[in-house]
Every structure is written in structure tokens, then in C-alpha cells.
Amino acid sequence: MKKIKSIAALSLAFLMMAGMAGCANTSGGDGSDGNAAAGGEAGTTAAAGGDTGAASSGEIKEFTAFFAVPGNELNSDNRVQNAIAEKIGAKCKETWLTGQTAEEAIGVMIAGGEYTDFIVGSSGSTTLIDAGALIPIDQYWDNYPNVKNFYSEAEWNQIRNEDGHVYIIPQFGNVYMYDTGTIHNDEAFWIQTRVLEWAGYPKIETLDEYFDVIERYLEANPTMEDGTPNIGYEILTDDWRYFCLENAPFFLDGYPNDGCCIVDETTHQAIDYNTTPTAKRYFQKLNEEYKKGIIDPETFTLNYDQYIAKLSSGRVCGMVDQHWNFQDAENAIKQQGLDNCTYVPVGVVIDKGIEERYHSESALDATGGIGITVSCDDVEGAMKFLNDLLDPEILTLRNWGQEGVDYLVDENGLFYRNEEMRKNAVDQAYLNANMCPYSYFPNYEGMNHDGINACNANNQPSEFFEALPEPVKKCFEAYGVQTYTQMLNPSKENSPWFPMWSYSNAFTTETPWGLAKVNMDEVKHEYLPKVVISEDFETAWNEYLTVYNDRCDTEAYLNALTEEVQRRIAIAEGN
């Protein structure tokens, strides 16, 4: 009996050990198998390089991608995704940032050493390159003309890393033919059309005027039609999204979105926008409005989801935000038929006479883009996928959808949509199930490759105007404009150093200026809300300044930025 027991125990123990060893074995085996397969496939795809025809093998490759930005996950049986896969023989499963910051998500991936095939690091891009996580794309691109010619040689040179290789492809800001921009996708003070309509479409130029209109509207209309109380103004301060509170001062002073600083146009010095007289006046105004109850008392404790939920209800009259940050809320508002609660941008400045620069031309952000990781077993296949996605036919599928289902074509070749198609285009559930823009893969802006249509429906002037909610059309008419961008000043030519945030995003705590930035963020994130909700503004503001000057080495920070400004100017001048 005893013997049986001990044999049983022994064999059990042995089994468990075998199990563990087995795990190790198979994983090792996987690696080598994967490599072999990659080698084999590399051969075949290289031979078929540049061929965008139907999938040769009939088997559909599936890549994975992680984007360190928030986004909507597509359904697995997405209609257009399958249509594209049938044509090019590959698809990509996209995952997005949820509940983390980009740096956290990327940091965890690097610590684990395992990546998706494609990756967009967002503000963690530099970290990815430094960690050796990306493969040099320029070593592979000779067979893939769409990728290689996506930018000019000069532009690629801006993107090249210090070691001379190209690791990322910036996806945005590449305009084909000319810019048709109708939508202001960036930051502005936004205001609901119902507020403007009620006030008789006044000209709003300054911060005081902006809040004055909202105040008067709230007084006359404390609730919505169904009785829910209106909210005057909302400020999002959740984690990295607290730009909705802190970066308005440079816009109010008439500077473009350099993100981390103001750059003086004549002296080319970086200036700290956090302590300027304008900043003080802006926060003082917010403080006043908070005390009056115009600003939501809960605003500083809301997280992003709660913020979007509040905006989606249509109750919020205005806020400062990036359009892409609240687009989901806007779609939800439209879907509920609350068309007069949608937003238009206004270019608010601190004093009359300052020229606002909220709208900037797309600028090449050389430090952010999509890369192929070292975890990708089939680099040639991945390159082919990128290349195929830039094929004119596929671009139309990505941006417009399928002909006859998502858009129609008239006798002149002009794309248009019917009422139902337009309704579908703002229904998030429908979009997730049917459309596949591969939005963080390289794409062209401006015109479609047919030279007739715009790159997508939102930018097609005729289509854009048809799809506008009635109250927005009325608003545009009242102001004598046709598009959202025209609500703001036309963009000026970008300065050679623009945008500076593409430099400061790459800071790490190892440098004094990087550490200064972390400290600045921390202090601002805590003290600016305190300033806004304080009973006594002056004391709170002085406390903020004391802590700020005490903890942040702004000198190192600004010096680093000024140096980069000089460097970029020198590059632009060709020295």
C-alpha cells in the first residue's frame, strides 16, 4: 500500500515538473518555429512585393497593433475590414489605450519585452526607440514604394533617429494635393449653438465676452427642455488630459499650440506661459465663474468617462478642449437628436486686438508615428500591409467605405451620401461594426487620389454641409462662414520650430529639464484646480507661484526649449 502511495506521489511530482519544463520547451520551440516561418514568408512576400492584387495564397494574415491613444475597438467581423482583407490578404487587430496613460502602457510593454506587430507609442514613442523595440523601416522599404514615397527625402530626414534610421512613420499631416479642412480638430473654446442662437449670434472675441454670454444664457435658461439643469462650463482635469485647464493661457495671448511653452517670434526665446499676467487673469476669471456657480462644482473630480457622459447629455454650454477629445460626446449628442447642443469653436483671446491662432496647418510631428516592433515575425508582410493600405483603392475603402453601401457616386464621379448613410456615419455602434478607417495607420489628408473628391466625407464640402445639423447651419449662416475652421482665423504658415511639444514629449526624468517638466505637471495639476476653487484668489495664486518656483527648475526647462528652437531654425535654414 505504502509503495503505491509513494509511487503515486513520485509520479505526480514528476508530472508537475514535466509540465513546467514542457512550458519552457514549447515556448522556446515557438520562437524558433516563428522565425523559420518568418524567413519562409519573407521570401515569398518579397517576391510579391508591391503587388496589391488579391491575396496570392488565399489565406488572410492577421497582424496586431496597439495604439497608445484612446480609440474605438472595431467589431471582429467588421464589414469594411473584411473587404480590405479580401483585397490585400491581411488584416490588423487594433487595440487602444484604456484607463492608462500612454507612458504607462508603453512602459509595461517594454518591461515585459513583448509587443504587438505594429505599435503607436504616442508620447511614449521615444522610449520605444530607446528601448530598441522598433525595427528600422528604411532597411526594408525599397520594395514598398507607397511607404517610401509617403514623405519626401527631406521629410524623412527630419524623422530619422540620431542613428540615421527611420523607426516610425508619422501618420498625420500628410496632405495630398491641397487641404480641404472643414473641421477644426484641435483646441478651442467651444460653445453650444443653442447658446449663440439665444444670444443672437454675437461676436465673441474675448474671454470676458465668452463667459458673459454663457452667464446670461444660464440665467435665462437654468434647465434643459426636459428639466435637467444646465451646466455653464466644464473643465476636464483627468490625468494627462488636464490640458483642458492649463494650456489656454498661450492661446489667449495669441500663440499657436506649441504645447509646452510660448516661443517669442522675434527673440526666439522660449517663454513659460504658466505664470504670465494672462495666465493670472485667466485663472482669476475661472475663479470668479466658479464662485458664481457657472463652472460645474464637480468638475475637478470627474474622470474622463464621467466628463464625456456629462457632455453627451447636452447640458454643458461650453468648455476648452481638443475636438478629438470630445468627439465621442458630440456623436452621442447628435444621435439623441439634441442637434442644438452641438458645439462650434470660438477663437477667444484675453484682450481685443490680439490675433488668435487656434487653427494651425497640419505639421509633421516627426517624433510620433507607427512603427513595426521586434516582436513582429513577418516584417516583410507588415511592410506590405502598410504599403497596401496606401493604395488609392484601399484608401477610398478606409476613408469612404464601400460604394453603394456607405456612399454613392454621381455622374461626375463626385461621392455623396443619402440621409441614412449620413445617420449611420455618426452612430458609433454602426461605425464599429461596419467602417474600418485604420485610423492610426498612415493616411493622406486633403484630396482623394482621384483628384475629384476630398479624402473623406467630413472634408467633402458638399457632403460636409449636407450632414451638418440644422442649428449649426443656421449658426454658420449667421456668422457668414461655411466650415468649422472658418469660425477661427485662417491658419498662418507654421514657424520652423512648430510644434515644440514634439520635442518636450521626448523628455525623460534623467535630464534636469525633464525632471522640471514632471514637477511642473505635478504642481500645476494640484495647485491650478485649488486656485480656481479657492475663496481667496490672491492667496491661492501666490501659494501656487511659491510652490511652482520652489519645486520647478524652469530655467533648465526653458533653456532646453530655447536651444531646440535654435536647432530647428538652423535646420530649416539649411545650416
Added chain:
Amino acid sequence: MGNPFNAEKKQTISLKQFKNQKVLILLSIPFIIYVIIFCYVPLGGWLMAFQNYKPKNGLLHSQFVGFDKFEFLFSNDQFLKVIRNTLAMGVINLVLGTVTAILFAILLSEFRFNRGKKLVQTISYLPHFLSWVIVTGIVFDVLSTENGIVNELLVNLHIIDKPFNFLADPKWFWWIVGFANVWKETGWNSIIYLAAITSISPDLYEAASIDGAGRLAKIWHITLPGIKPTFFILLIMNIGNVLNAGFEVQYLLGNGLVQSVSQTIDIYVLKYGISQADYSLGTAAGIFKSVVSLILIVIANQLAKKMGEEHLF
């Protein structure tokens, strides 16, 4: 009472005993291997704390910097604040958690109807299985200034005249976390005390009744002493966990206004170690936390030993 944790006298194992226990020893081998692989091998990563670790160079080729990272940590006001927060919330959780669990277990054991007792017990430990994301969502709703039940109640009772945003006030944050923990874990924590109470011999209660003890007297003189050993063992183990004051709840409930009281060591590690890609600094903070936990657990154990109570080692 027997004391399974206590091996006061050093025993030497004879060959015969070894042979007798052969099966048990064999059975334990896989678990020893498991512990080595998953608990001790990763400790090698502690090397990072003494390096300027770069993922590209790996553990073996990164530059050694000695105690630089620790020096940075302890000269950093933020880190000192973070230690304070972690300790404060850990202690609040420990005290509130233990007291409520014992009270709840005693209340439940005094319950007369068996069926109702089971129902209450089941309902009370269900929140334990909810994720913190959901629990913090509930906390947000309860404390909301728009229709939040706490504010409605306080306003209607005329204790305050307009809704108060508890989450925006640093004074309240630790307590909100503490009570969120109580709400979530009381039922679960009381299970072990309930089990201890059940194992107290009914004879003692009967004898006490005969001697004229009332309900409270029985609780005081029989139930509480009966669960004392359980209490001390759990206390020692939980003291080792004080620095694990939590991550999710503070991360999810926190906001800019309260960040100086809401950040714990774990959040600090995430922020500097992962987000800023300073893995060495993160590791150093993690080592510090482990060492302090170890010291705390030894002190608690020695104290319990001195007081002649149940102890771990």
C-alpha cells in the same frame, strides 16, 4: 489550545522520520521549485535598483550607479509624502477593517435565525468580488454633488446647506478610501472570525449562562478571548501588508486636487518607474517597500511573542 505555528524547540529529524515522511517531502518538491522560480528568481531583478537600467542594454550591460537611486528617493519630498500616505491609509484600513470584521462576525453569530444569518452573510461578502472600478464608480455616485445620496441626506437634514464635494477635499480622502474598503471587505474579512467563533465550545456558553452571564458578558468573556489567537495571527499578517495600502482605489478615486494625499508607493512606482521609464527608480522604491514590510512583520511577531500571544515564527 494547540499551536500549529509554534515550533519552540529545534527538532532534528532522524533518518527514520525522514523515511516515514518521504511521500510528503516528495510531494512538496514541486512547490519548492514553484516558489524558487516565481518568488526568488525574480529577485534578481533587484539588481536594477543599483544600475541605471536601460531595457536596450539589459540587466547585464547596464551601468552600475550604486545607491544613487535610493539617494534620489529619500531626497525627494514627493516620495516622503507618498510614504506618509501609504502608511496612513494602510493603518486606517487595518484598524477599520479589523474592528468592523470582528464586530460584524459577533453580531452575525448572535443572530437567532439560521436562514436569515446565511442570507445576510452571503450578501455581505458579495462586494468582495466586485472590481475596484465598479466600487469606485459607486463611491463617485454616492458622494456626487448632483443627487448623491450622502449629500441629499445631509442637505435634507440641514446639516449642510449646499452639496459638498468630498472628493475635492484632501481632508476626506483617506477616510473615503477607508470606508470604501470597509464596504467592500467587511463581509469577507468576517468569515474567518465567524469560523473561529463557531469553533468555541458551546459548553463554555452554557456554563456561563448557569453562572448568570448575560449576552454582553458572554461576548466579553468567552467570544472575544476565543477569537484572540485568530486575531493575533491575522494582525501580524496584515501588518506586513500595511504598505500594500492599495493601488486601484487611490488611482481611480484620486484627482489633481487631492494628489498630495492620494498617491501611494505603488502609484509612485508606476509614475516614475513605468511612465517615466526610470525602471531603476521604480525598483528602488519597490525594494524599500518590501524591506519595510519585512521589518514591520518581524516587529509585530516579536511583540506578540513577548506578550505571550499567538505568533507566526
